[in-house]
Amino acid sequence: MPMAQGRRRMPGFTLWELLIVLAIAAVLAALAAPTFATVVREARMSSAANQLLGALHFARSEAILRGVPTVVCLTGPSGECLEHAGESAHGWLVFHDVVRGSRVRQDDADIPLRRVELPELVRVSGTRSAVTYWPVSRAGTTGTFRLCHLRGAARERAVVVSRNGRPRVELAAEGTECGG
Numbered sequence: 337m338p339m340a341q342g343r344r345r346m347p348g349f350t351l352w353e354l355l356i357v358l359a360i361a362a363v364l365a366a367l368a369a370p371t372f373a374t375v376v377r378e379a380r381m382s383s384a385a386n387q388l389l390g391a392l393h394f395a396r397s398e399a400i401l402r403g404v405p406t407v408v409c410l411t412g413p414s415g416e417c418l419e420h421a422g423e424s425a426h427g428w429l430v431f432h433d434v435v436r437g438s439r440v441r442q443d444d445a446d447i448p449l450r451r452v453e454l455p456e457l458v459r460v461s462g463t464r465s466a467v468t469y470w471p472v473s474r475a476g477t478t479g480t481f482r483l484c485h486l487r488g489a490a491r492e493r494a495v496v497v498s499r500n501g502r503p504r505v506e507l508a509a510e511g512t513e514c515g516g
Contacts, residue, residue, distance in 0.1 A: 374490070377485055378490050378491065380458060380485075380490070381490040382493070383455075384454055384458050384460070384483050385483050385495055386505070387452055388460065388483070388495045388503075389495055389504075391408055391450060391452060392467065392497060392503040393503065394430060394449070394450065395408045395430050395469045396469045396473060396475075396501050396503075398449065399473070400469075400472075400473050402471075403471045404432045404434065404471065405432070405469065405470055406430065406431070406432055406433065406449070406468070406469045407431055407432075407433045407467070407469075408428055408429070408430050409428060409429050409431075409465060410423070410425035410427075410428050410460060410462055410466065410481070411425055411426060411427045412425060412426060413426050415429070415451065417429060417465065417466060418465040418466075419465065420465060421461075421463055421464045421465050422461055422462070423461060424461050425454075425459060425461060426453060426459065427451065427453040427454050427460075428451075428460070429448060429450070429451050430449045431446045431447055431448045431449055432446060432447040432449065433468060434446050457485055457486045457487060458484070458485055458486070459484050460483050461481070461484070462479055462482065463478075463479050463481075464477055467479050473500075474500055474501045475499065475500070475501035478496075478497055478498060478499050479496075479497045480494050480496050481494065481496075481497075482494050491507060491508050492507075493505055493506070493508065494507075
């Protein structure tokens with residue numbers, strides 16, 4: 337009996353307790369990983385929509401401030417403005433339209449202000465390929481730009497430009513398919 341009394345339990349965890357806790361943590365991490373990936377995709381989509389919204393606000397204020405029409409046009413993989421509405425774009429370009437051509441494109445005399453490329457697997461298309469802001473703070477046309485994740489893994493966003501030039505972001509309804 338004297339031997340049993342002399343032996344005291346050391347503070348801490350046994351190896352078995354530690355292994356069980358690590359196994360439970362690994363299972364929980366494996367369950368949370370797909371959810372975290374969805375959160376990252378949603379954050380990328382939200383960020384892209386907010387960047388486009390910011391570009392439209394910037395173009396509107398530049399047109400008023402500088403007294404020159406300012407264009408936001410969707411761009412293809414080469415970085416050039418797209419010719420037709422509905423084409424899938426890789427980003428957008430903001431520039432002062434000094435030449436004021438009949439087609440919306442960046443000419444040599446035009447002054448580029450900002451160029452944005454979208455994250456991988458995120459694309460944008462629009463009811464128009466460009467929006468021009470006039471010095472009177474109005475947009476030349478209305479338009480809707482749809483931001484889409486190519487794998488359909490995130491909810492679609494739409495940036496809508498009203499006739500008075502005010503842009504806003506809308507979130508697609510739950511379950512909306514994104515055909516970008």
